[in-house]
Amino acid sequence: MVGNSFGHRFRITTFGESHGPAMGVVIDGCPAGLSLKPSHIQEALDRRRPGQSNLTTARKEKDQVEILSGVFEDKTLGSPITLLIRNQDARPKDYNHLKEIYRPSHADYTYLKKYGHRDPRGGGRASARETACRVAAGAVAKRVLDHLGIDVYAFTHQIGQVVLEAAPVDYSSIEHHPTRCPKQSTADAMQQAIESAKTEGDSLGGVIECHIIGLPVGLGQPVFHRFEADLAFAMLSINATKSFEIGSGIAGTKMKGSEHNDPFIIEKDKVATSTNFSGGVQGGITNGMPVTIKVGFKPTATIQIPQESINQKGKKAIVEGKGRHDPCVIPRAVPIVEAMANLVTVDHILLAQSDTIEQIDLKR
Numbered sequence: 001m002v003g004n005s006f007g008h009r010f011r012i013t014t015f016g017e018s019h020g021p022a023m024g025v026v027i028d029g030c031p032a033g034l035s036l037k038p039s040h041i042q043e044a045l046d047r048r049r050p051g052q053s054n055l056t057t058a059r060k061e062k063d064q065v066e067i068l069s070g071v072f073e074d075k076t077l078g079s080p081i082t083l084l085i086r087n088q089d090a091r092p093k094d095y096n097h098l099k100e101i102y103r104p105s106h107a108d109y110t111y112l113k114k115y116g117h118r119d120p121r122g123g124g125r126a127s128a129r130e131t132a133c134r135v136a137a138g139a140v141a142k143r144v145l146d147h148l149g150i151d152v153y154a155f156t157h158q159i160g161q162v163v164l165e166a167a168p169v170d171y172s173s174i175e176h177h178p179t180r181c182p183k184q185s186t187a188d189a190m191q192q193a194i195e196s197a198k199t200e201g202d203s204l205g206g207v208i209e210c211h212i213i214g215l216p217v218g219l220g221q222p223v224f225h226r227f228e229a230d231l232a233f234a235m236l237s238i239n240a241t242k243s244f245e246i247g248s249g250i251a252g253t254k255m256k257g258s259e260h261n262d263p264f265i266i267e268k269d270k271v272a273t274s275t276n277f278s279g280g281v282q283g284g285i286t287n288g289m290p291v292t293i294k295v296g297f298k299p300t301a302t303i304q305i306p307q308e309s310i311n312q313k314g315k316k317a318i319v320e321g322k323g324r325h326d327p328c329v330i331p332r333a334v335p336i337v338e339a340m341a342n343l344v345t346v347d348h349i350l351l352a353q354s355d356t357i358e359q360i361d362l363k364r
């Protein structure tokens with residue numbers, strides 16, 4: 001398995017299986033001298049934690065972070081930062097009945113076929129428990145962004161058929177509702193939809209929107225590491241994702257050029273655009289407008305309704321979802337999308353430090 005690292009200059013490697021002793025991440029390339037306390041990371045982990053409301057899995061993990069290296073007296077040293085999160089509420093026996101059956105639309109079949117040997121406990125490495133490591137690393141990246149005055153906000157745009165109407169978003173309301181949708185009436189309808197699906201033993205999917213605000217002009221490395229290309233790569237590496245859109249996205253494909261082009265204007269002595277269908281990126285390079293993306297997630301694969309499948313011997317089998325599962329991954333995926341956006345942004349800020357010869361300076 002060679003795909004466990006992410007990023008160019010701000011590079012993370014995650015490790016651990018869902019029901020193994022611990023999960024963790026090594027961050028390489030974090031600048032020295034950054035103020036970093038465990039509480040900065042813990043706050044982010046608490047937002048992703050399982051068991052946070054009746055809309056999420058009942059697995060109870062404290063997700064307490066331990067900083068093993070790279071930080072001294074609450075400041076980064078420039079050396080690799082290792083963060084460890086011990087698994088405490090693992091119940092591997094919950095998965096005994098699934099040991100030899102392929103859950104429809106989960107990773108059981110592909111992992112076994114590819115590696116020949118797999119950890120079936122809670123999905124092993126394929127479990128979204130791995131994303132705790134990304135959230136921990138994303139919180140470190142956020143410290144860099146805070147230092148530079150860049151804000152990243154992710155929120156719930158859609159759950160099942162319930163969609164948040166286009167309107168200015170009150171970012172301060174995101175954490176006021178367990179769905180993480182910033183508009184109370186829509187959030188309540190989303191909550192009801194998840195609760196009904198859960199009662200039926202079923203699951204729902206949805207869409208998360210994310211805004212990156214305060215970016216300078218010039219992040220992105222054409223041609224292969226365009227800013228939006230790295231964002232898409234980051235987002236589609238999250239479990240259960242099915243789509244990525246930037247700016248107008250799919251809706252923009254139905255517009256005319258005359259409607260879709262973003263007119264340039266001068267605003268507060270700076271170049272801006274009066275609309276933002278581009279989503280803040282042109283030619284793969286940020287243009288100073290907010291970067292706006294949407295990430296679509298499928299309905300959770302493991303449901304409590306019996307489903308037909310086959311076992312490892314190719315014989316028909318019935319899958320009955322037992323154990324603890326998220327009826328909809330969206331509320332917990334919001335901080336994961338935010339974390340991946342933090343990581344990509346910091347990575348590109350560091351990459352942009354060598355864009356021109358004027359930036360290369362040996363003076364200390």
Ligand SMILES: Cc1cc2nc3c(=O)[nH]c(=O)nc-3n(C[C@H](O)[C@H](O)[C@H](O)COP(=O)(O)O)c2cc1C
Binds near residue numbers: 106131327329
């Ligand atoms: C935050 C989060 C929580 C998830 N919880 C569950 C879960 O409880 N049960 C489940 O079957 N899948 C869950 N998933 C999705 C699986 O991890 C994912 O579907 C599986 O690894 C197969 O990968 P794929 O859907 O990307 O193809 C979750 C995903 C995320 C992002």
